[in-house]
Amino acid sequence: MTAIKRKKITVVGAGFTGATTALMLAQKELGDVVLVDIPQLENPTKGKALDMMEASPVQGFDSQIKGTSDYNDTKDSDVVIITAGVARKPGMSRDDLVNTNAGIVRSVCEQVKQQAPESIVIILSNPVDAMTHVAYQALGFPKTRVIGQSGVLDTARYCTFIAEELNVSVEDVRGFVLGGHGDDMVPLVRYSSVGGIPIDTLISSERIEAIVQRTRVGGGEIVNLLGNGSAYYAPAASLVQMTEAVLKDKKRILPVIAYLEGEYGYENLFMGIPAILGGDGIEKIFELELTSDEKAALDKSAESVRSVIKVITG
Ligand SMILES: NC(=O)C1=CN([C@@H]2O[C@H](COP(=O)(O)OP(=O)(O)OC[C@H]3O[C@@H](n4cnc5c(N)ncnc54)[C@H](O)[C@@H]3O)[C@@H](O)[C@H]2O)C=CC1
Numbered sequence: 001m002t003a004i005k006r007k008k009i010t011v012v013g014a015g016f017t018g019a020t021t022a023l024m025l026a027q028k029e030l031g032d033v034v035l036v037d038i039p040q041l042e043n044p045t046k047g048k049a050l051d052m053m054e055a056s057p058v059q060g061f062d063s064q065i066k067g068t069s070d071y072n073d074t075k076d077s078d079v080v081i082i083t084a085g086v087a088r089k090p091g092m093s094r095d096d097l098v099n100t101n102a103g104i105v106r107s108v109c110e111q112v113k114q115q116a117p118e119s120i121v122i123i124l125s126n127p128v129d130a131m132t133h134v135a136y137q138a139l140g141f142p143k144t145r146v147i148g149q150s151g152v153l154d155t156a157r158y159c160t161f162i163a164e165e166l167n168v169s170v171e172d173v174r175g176f177v178l179g180g181h182g183d184d185m186v187p188l189v190r191y192s193s194v195g196g197i198p199i200d201t202l203i204s205s206e207r208i209e210a211i212v213q214r215t216r217v218g219g220g221e222i223v224n225l226l227g228n229g230s231a232y233y234a235p236a237a238s239l240v241q242m243t244e245a246v247l248k249d250k251k252r253i254l255p256v257i258a259y260l261e262g263e264y265g266y267e268n269l270f271m272g273i274p275a276i277l278g279g280d281g282i283e284k285i286f287e288l289e290l291t292s293d294e295k296a297a298l299d300k301s302a303e304s305v306r307s308v309i310k311v312i313t314g
């Protein structure tokens with residue numbers, strides 16, 4: 001009998017999002033985790049991994065977590081999550097990070113290409129639509145295996161606010177956020193419901209507009225509250241949900257950043273759309289029917305993403 005082999009998940013960047021993601025992955029026993037950061041931070045990275053391992057007897061997980069700065073340790077990873085890069089501070093937009101993080105994401109992808117050529121890569125670093133584009137070019141992997149994280153988080157925020165508004169369980173809220181991970185993202189009210197009941201029959205249009213607007217600037221709300229960095233608990237939970245969908249071949253329908261080649265009328269663009277996420281990565285993209293207002297909002301968001309990509313591609 002051949003032994004069942006554990007999955008291997010690499011998380012690049014051992015900062016707030018990366019370390020939180022590593023712990024959540026291990027707590028769910030989705031695989032063994034390799035946490036990578038730069039050589040100058042090798043000891044703190046090892047320290048974080050060891051600290052997490054020492055939580056395992058208490059919490060009862062058997063996943064191994066290794067801290068390192070050596071990419072040899074990431075060899076043959078099944079999934080690689082990239083959180084490496086700088087985060088914004090109050091007064092900054094995600095787009096202000098583009099030049100610094102493009103260099104970092106490119107250099108990380110060179111290593112991933114060497115060490116884990118069959119992996120499915122999930123990108124978090126901001127501005128994430130553009131960074132997913134950078135990763136796709138640097139990796140040279142099929143488009144199905146290069147995925148950005150924005151929509152799971154944006155939708156989670158949107159659903160949190162709807163549940164709070166109606167004082168109902170978050171478990172019964174369904175919603176969808178399309179477009180780029182910026183202030184003109186498109187929460188789709190028409191596709192939002194609680195327990196199957198459309199939200200526009202339960203919440204006034206003024207309150208819905210306030211929820212939509214709060215969702216759009218949800219990242220900034222946390223940045224302003226934290227004062228010295230950006231969100232990490234909900235982003236990590238979102239990365240874990242995507243990783244689980246891939247490693248368990250769950251075929252979840254999730255909003256993810258995917259490479260569009262004609263879908264929704266956009267060519268050569270990475271942006272958030274609903275897709276099936278399973279063992280082969282992005283297995284199918286759904287093209288929803290949009291009203292002219294929704295399409296206009298999505299076009300505006302697509303234009304914002306394109307303008308950021310132009311900064312790095314010229
Ligand atoms: N797409 C999304 O929904 C979200 C994106 N983000 C983005 O994720 C990124 C990380 O955020 P945090 O973890 O809060 O930042 P952080 O500053 O806490 O951690 C980033 C880590 O990346 C490491 N790093 C830098 N260059 C590296 C390299 N070449 N190789 C390996 N590691 C490297 C740093 O040393 C640091 O430990 C930021 O760009 C942030 O804007 C954060 C939350 C949500």
Ligand SMILES: O=C([O-])CC(=O)C(=O)O
Nearest residue numbers: 088094126219220230231
């Ligand atoms: O707002 C930020 O800079 C981090 C992020 O993308 C989010 O939390 O949505």
